[in-house]
Amino acid sequence: SKTQSSLVGRVDSLLRGRTEIDEELLEDLEEVLITADLGMKTTQHLIQALETRLAAGRLTDPEQVRELLKAELKKILALESRPVDFSSASPFVMMVVGVNGVGKTTTIGKLANQLSRAGHKVVLGAGDTFRAAAAEQLEVWGKRAGVEVIRHAEGADPAAVAFDAAKAAVARKADILLLDTAGRLHTKVNLMEELKKVRRVLDREISGAPHEILLVLDATTGQNALTQARMFHEAVGLGGIALTKLDGTAKGGIVVAIAAELNVPVRYVGIGEKLDDLRPFDADMFVSALFERS
Amino acid sequence: MFDNLSDKLDAVFKKLRGHGRLTEKQIKETMREIRLVLLEADVNFRVVRDFVATVSDRAVGQDVLKSLTPAQQVIKIVREELARLMGDGEDNSLKLAAKPPVSLMLCGLQGAGKTTSCGKLALKLRRDKRNPLLVPADVYRPAAIEQLKTLGRQLGIEVFDSTINDKPVDICSRARRYAELNGFDTIIFDTAGRLHIDTELMGELKGIVQAVAPQEILFVADAMTGQDAVTVAASFNEQLPLTGVILTKMDGDARGGAALSIRAVTGKPVKLVGMGEKLDALEVFHADRMAQRILGMGDVLSLIEKA
Numbered sequence: 001s002k003t004q005s006s007l008v009g010r011v012d013s014l015l016r017g018r019t020e021i022d023e024e025l026l027e028d029l030e031e032v033l034i035t036a037d038l039g040m041k042t043t044q045h046l047i048q049a050l051e052t053r054l055a056a057g058r059l060t061d062p063e064q065v066r067e068l069l070k071a072e073l074k075k076i077l078a079l080e081s082r083p084v085d086f087s088s089a090s091p092f093v094m095m096v097v098g099v100n101g102v103g104k105t106t107t108i109g110k111l112a113n114q115l116s117r118a119g120h121k122v123v124l125g126a127g128d129t130f131r132a133a134a135a136e137q138l139e140v141w142g143k144r145a146g147v148e149v150i151r152h153a154e155g156a157d158p159a160a161v162a163f164d165a166a167k168a169a170v171a172r173k174a175d176i177l178l179l180d181t182a183g184r185l186h187t188k189v190n191l192m193e194e195l196k197k198v199r200r201v202l203d204r205e206i207s208g209a210p211h212e213i214l215l216v217l218d219a220t221t222g223q224n225a226l227t228q229a230r231m232f233h234e235a236v237g238l239g240g241i242a243l244t245k246l247d248g249t250a251k252g253g254i255v256v257a258i259a260a261e262l263n264v265p266v267r268y269v270g271i272g273e274k275l276d277d278l279r280p281f282d283a284d285m286f287v288s289a290l291f292e293r294s
Numbered sequence: 295m296f297d298n299l300s301d302k303l304d305a306v307f308k309k310l311r312g313h314g315r316l317t318e319k320q321i322k323e324t325m326r327e328i329r330l331v332l333l334e335a336d337v338n339f340r341v342v343r344d345f346v347a348t349v350s351d352r353a354v355g356q357d358v359l360k361s362l363t364p365a366q367q368v369i370k371i372v373r374e375e376l377a378r379l380m381g382d383g384e385d386n387s388l389k390l391a392a393k394p395p396v397s398l399m400l401c402g403l404q405g406a407g408k409t410t411s412c413g414k415l416a417l418k419l420r421r422d423k424r425n426p427l428l429v430p431a432d433v434y435r436p437a438a439i440e441q442l443k444t445l446g447r448q449l450g451i452e453v454f455d456s457t458i459n460d461k462p463v464d465i466c467s468r469a470r471r472y473a474e475l476n477g478f479d480t481i482i483f484d485t486a487g488r489l490h491i492d493t494e495l496m497g498e499l500k501g502i503v504q505a506v507a508p509q510e511i512l513f514v515a516d517a518m519t520g521q522d523a524v525t526v527a528a529s530f531n532e533q534l535p536l537t538g539v540i541l542t543k544m545d546g547d548a549r550g551g552a553a554l555s556i557r558a559v560t561g562k563p564v565k566l567v568g569m570g571e572k573l574d575a576l577e578v579f580h581a582d583r584m585a586q587r588i589l590g591m592g593d594v595l596s597l598i599e600k601a
């Protein structure tokens with residue numbers, strides 16, 4: 001995609017035509033890493049790794065720089081694709097959380113479509129009863145994906161929606177329940193408490209539910225995404241991450257720091273607003289896209 | 295982590311000693327810390343580089359005020375320069391003086407907070423004794439029209455009737471005529487979220503601008519945006535005659551360095567700040583407060599204020 005090729009292009013033009021590695025190259029690489037939102041810690045870690053090898057004289061060819069960066073990034077990410085095992089429970093309950101406007105509802109719509117196409121019976125729960133027309137939005141997605149949506153009126157208790165959605169999923173013998181939640185900033189204590197309550201209600205109705213809590217992160221978000229991930233993880237325990245809006249020019253590099261610190265896998269990437277614009281996260285592709293020739 | 299910037303700087307200066315004037319070495323060490331803080335606050339890499347250069351120039355050879363430590367002295371300069379860059383002292387009010395109906399158009403990336411900000415603006419304008427009409431021109435996002443209609447209902451403010459089968463440019467032209475005929479003095483156009491690299495949809499915005507000639511074209515930006523903020527803002531600004539910025543989701547704990555980046559590349563003032571999901575959570579922007587926030591230092595600065 002364009003996103004990735006622009007960064008690739010930059011790394012390439014940095015490396016192209018250079019026969020040796022100097023301070024200037026390291027500084028330019030630092031810029032590439034920072035502007036991809038990798039954060040200072042990760043960037044410094046990577047640059048240091050390079051410098052160490054440089055000092056030891058083991059790094060003489062700029063081409064090696066690319067390979068080393070890739071290897072280091074993958075190590076930090078400790079990444080292999082870890083898809084959700086939807087067959088591990090029935091109904092399998094996934095609760096989708098995140099700050100405002102990151103793409104929770106859209107991701108649920110896309111996912112519902114994929115799962116339903118794959119032959120699963122899917123039910124959606126409209127757990128966002130706060131934002132104007134949030135349930136109507138989910139209903140449109142439900143229609144597109146051809147799956148049922150359980151909803152209440154605006155202003156209703158989200159825990160009550162969760163309760164009804166869980167009951168409906170069991171009654172309809174659904175394989176999978178995807179529960180939407182209202183966007184909330186991780187700093188709002190009462191709203192984080194509300195999430196815990198929803199989780200408890202689900203567990204009471206379907207033992208072990210939710211089986212996965214998916215945090216949605218917007219690739220345009222900078223360093224704050226790390227705090228978001230920490231706080232949501234602390235509050236409800238995350239099973240995975242969906243990284244949306246990678247079709248823009250942002251790189252979403254902060255997930256490297258998140259994966260390193262929290263060891264939560266990135267499950268999906270969002271690459272547009274259409275029904276088909278959701279892909280499984282592919283670590284090799286993510287890292288390669290940063291550092292390989294297109 | 296940043297609340298101890300001044301501690302860190304104090305440590306730097308203790309190590310370096312020195313009284314009377316700031317030495318180049320002191321400044322260099324300090325700038326390294328400042329650079330880190332700004333980058334961690336999501337200020338764009340290049341904006342940081344220029345900024346650090348400016349501040350260093352200003353700081354070299356300056357007398358240290360008796361009441362300040364060298365660290366405080368440098369922070370004082372940093373904060374002044376930051377506030378200046380953020381447009382301190384500049385007029386950032388909405389321009390609504392033209393012959394009514396006056397039009398305001400909101401635009402920006404997906405999920406930035408445009409629709410919510412339209413509702414907030416409508417409420418603010420009504421409180422200023424104006425009579426606003428809300429216009430839903432987002433025919434793409436599921437239930438976007440319904441979202442604005444719901445906000446209108448909550449506020450008791452009329453929302454122009456449109457459907458997803460209409461063309462956004464047509465909706466806006468019709469709404470303008472409707473406003474003229476029905477005594478609305480202000481029109482607020484909500485547009486769909488879009489990527490700056492989506493030429494077709496950016497073209498649509500240009501069409502709306504041509505059709506209704508808005509007095510205010512406000513770029514709505516999420517305060518949590520990272521390094522990409524400059525790319526996006528610069529691109530919107532190139533393609534549209536932006537008049538200002540609304541910075542949303544400032545009720546969180548993001549440092550908001552994006553604000554500085556956007557300001558630096560567009561030169562357009564941040565006019566309003568979104569401080570929550572409720573419709574009255576819209577505030578006037580204060581450059582100095584933003585500078586403090588980016589540096590992550592409330593208390594330290596009030597100390598300096600007293601000095």
Ligand SMILES: Nc1nc2c(ncn2[C@@H]2O[C@H](COP(=O)(O)OP(=O)(O)OP(=O)(O)O)[C@@H](O)[C@H]2O)c(=O)[nH]1
Pocket residue numbers: 098099100101102103104105106107128131134181182183184216244245246247248269270271272273277404405435487489
């Ligand atoms: N370009 C792009 N836009 C996306 C993507 N995912 C979601 N969006 C858009 O982002 C906007 C917000 O998406 P939503 O799904 O409503 O986000 P949300 O997290 O449910 O928002 P709240 O419920 O208000 O917190 C919409 O305009 C979506 O179409 C993506 O991968 N790429």
Ligand SMILES: Nc1nc2c(ncn2[C@@H]2O[C@H](COP(=O)(O)OP(=O)(O)OP(=O)(O)O)[C@@H](O)[C@H]2O)c(=O)[nH]1
Pocket residue numbers: 100101131183185403404405406407408409410411432435438485486487488542543544545546567568569570571575
């Ligand atoms: N905490 C907080 N949330 C906000 C603020 N402004 C908007 N939101 C929330 O952000 C989410 C997205 O807001 P919208 O107004 O739908 O954003 P939009 O730009 O119209 O989105 P699209 O039309 O999909 O591009 C919603 O959940 C809003 O409630 C704010 O200042 N603070």
Ligand SMILES: [Mg+2]
Pocket residue numbers: 104105106128134180181182183
């Ligand atoms: Mg939603």
Ligand SMILES: [Mg+2]
Pocket residue numbers: 408409410432435438484485486487
């Ligand atoms: Mg909208």
